[in-house]
Amino acid sequence: MGSIADNMGVVTRRIQKATMAANRPADSVRLLAVSKRKPPEDLRVAAAAGQIAFGENYLQEALEKxxxxxxxxxxxxxxxxxxxxxxxxxxAAHFDWVHSVDRLKVARRLSDQRPADLAPLNICLQVNVDNEDTKSGASLADIPALAAEVLTLPHLRLRGLMAIPDPDQPEADLRQSFRALADALAQLRQAHPEAQGLDTLSMGMSGDLETAIAEGATLVRVGTALFGAREA
Structure with a gap:
């Protein structure tokens, strides 16, 4: 595998090619570098190559970085x-975005605990789009009610939806999972025309970002293709 800077170039070109193939604007998809289990030095290299947004799964590790x-x-x-x-x-105090909100209790706590001197916390609701028993996330059926409640919380800004579809399903089923998430976001926009910033579909990773972009992803979460395999 190449250097982190080289890998960023490869991934960026994949995103650009997929965006063009979908007849979407060149700047309509952002790259989120998934940096869990990677040392700060790797993130520094990626930042030097132009990467701004980093995704972390573990709080203590993220705070140290x-x-x-x-x-x-x-x-x-x-x-x-x-x-x-x-x-x-x-x-609430240290992050700019949270992609994994799937219940109202957590959303309320994040809003209540967001420091007053910070901008509202950008939120994506996590959807268990394939109804997998081992995955976190609200069901598609529960998203309208959850979104309506989150939109009332003063220190959160609902930006969209996130999902991690089953990567082992056939391509046609994977595409349908991504499409279901895109349809759910479109329905939220229609139901809440007053909401500012419902613009994010966080979906697609190293192995399936092209399919996700074809179905409307605005943010792809890429780790392995940038940093290499993670340690357990």
């Missing part, structure tokens, strides 16, 4: 892992 990279204040931190209620205060 934030401290190590405090001299890079323009980095954007996204929490993408399961959320335990006892971790919401630190998540």
């Amino acid at each position: 934030m401290a190590a990279l405090a001299d890079l204040p323009t980095l954007e931190w996204h929490f993408i892992g399961p959320i335990q209620s006892n971790k919401t205060r630190d998540i």
